[in-house]
Amino acid sequence: MPTKPAALSLSDVLGLGQLAADAAHGLTGVVEHMHTSILDTPGLAPLAQGLTGGVTRLVYGGVRGAFRLTGKGLGGAAALVGSNSDNQPVSRGREIALAILNGVVGDHLADTANPLALNMRFRRDGRPLTLEKQALAEAFPDATGKLAVLLHGLCMSDLQWMRQNHDHGAALARDFGFTPVTLSYNSGLHVSVNGRAFAEALEALVAAWPAEIEDFAIVGHSMGGLVARSACLHAEQEGHAWRSRLNKIIFLGTPHHGAPLERIGNWVDVVIGKTPYAAAFGRLGKMRSAGVTDLRYGALVDEDWQGRDRFAREPDPRRPVSLPEGVACYAIAATTAASPGDLKDRLIGDGLVPVASALGRHNESARDLNFAPDRQWVACETGHLDLLSRRDVYERMAVWLAEP
Structure with a gap:
C-alpha cells in the first residue's frame, strides 16, 4: 500500500x-x-x-x-x-485532500480545466490501469474470473477502502478469490455524468479483462452506489456487454432517496437569499458542487437536473428508477443507535444517510426500491464511514457474495 x-x-x-x-x-x-x-x-x-x-x-x-x-x-x-x-510516489494525504476538494467544487475544477480536477479511471494501489489485455495481465498476474469493482463515495478516494486495517476488496480476494479493482472519480460532477463515464469504462475493462469472467459484482459505498445504478441505466440504453455479465451489486449506506444535510443546505440557501443584508452570502452556499446537490433526493439521470436551477427549493423532481433487472441487489444501512427505530436512529441515522434512504424505502410505491427482506440489513452503532471497516458489515457482504 x-x-x-x-x-x-x-x-x-x-x-x-x-x-x-x-x-x-x-x-x-x-x-x-x-x-x-x-x-x-x-x-x-x-x-x-x-x-x-x-x-x-x-x-x-x-x-x-x-x-x-x-x-x-x-x-x-x-x-x-x-x-x-x-x-x-503515491501520497495518501494528497489523494484524500484532492478527493475532498473535488467533492466540494469538482464541477468547477472540471469546467475551468484546473489540473486538480480528477479524471475517472480504474486504479490499483493508487496507480491508474491501462485498459488493454496485456497491461491488465501485468497489473493483475493472478487475475481470476471473479471480478469485484469498488466505488467510493462523495469527497472520498479509492485509497480509503483501506480503513482501520481492513479493506473489503482485499478481504474478498483472500476469502473468495475475487480480484478487486477500485474506481477513482470526481465526485463533484453530476451522478449521471459519472454514471455514463463509469458505464463506458466498465465496457473497456470487461472487454480487456485477462481471465474469462464468471462472477462480476459491484460494491458501492454512499454516492458510489448511485453512480453504479446510473451506469446500469446507461449500459442498458447503449447495449453494453458488461451489463449482462453483472451478477450482484452491494450498496453500503447509499442515499437512494437523498440525504437530509443537502436538503437543509438548500433550505438555508433559500432563507438567506430572502434576507436583504445576508443575500450576498447566498452565493457562497451555491459554491457546492453538482454532485452534492444531486444528493438532495438521489438524482440518477440527466433529466433530474437538466433545465433546472439545482439550488431552487422544489419537490422531488426525480424520474422513478427501479433496481436493475437480472441483478441481485443488496443494501446495508448503518445507524449510530443501538437498535433500529429508536430516537437516535430516527434523528441521526448513520450521521449522513437515514436508514430508510439507504434501504431504498419510500412512501410512494413508484419510488420504493423493494429490496427483498433477506437482501437488506442494518448495522447498529455504526457510522457512515464505519461501513468500510466493520467486521460484521464484511461478514454480511460475504454471506451474500457467497450465494450462487
Missing part, C-alpha cells in the same frame, strides 16, 4: 493558484452585492446609486478582471506544464 509522502507538484501549485484566483473573483462579487444591499435601504437609495456606480463600479470591475486574468494565466501555465502525478 502507498505510504510515501509526496510533495506538491508544480501542476498542483498552479492549480491551487488558479482556484484561489477564481475564489477571489467570486468573493469580489459577494462584497459588491453586500455593498449594494446595505446601501439600497429606504432613505439611502440615492446614496447607494452614487457609491455603487461610476468609479466604484469600475473599481469592482477592475478587481474582478484582474482575478479573472490571473486565473486564466495560471490555468494556461498549468496546461503547458501538464500533470505528472502518476509518476510521483
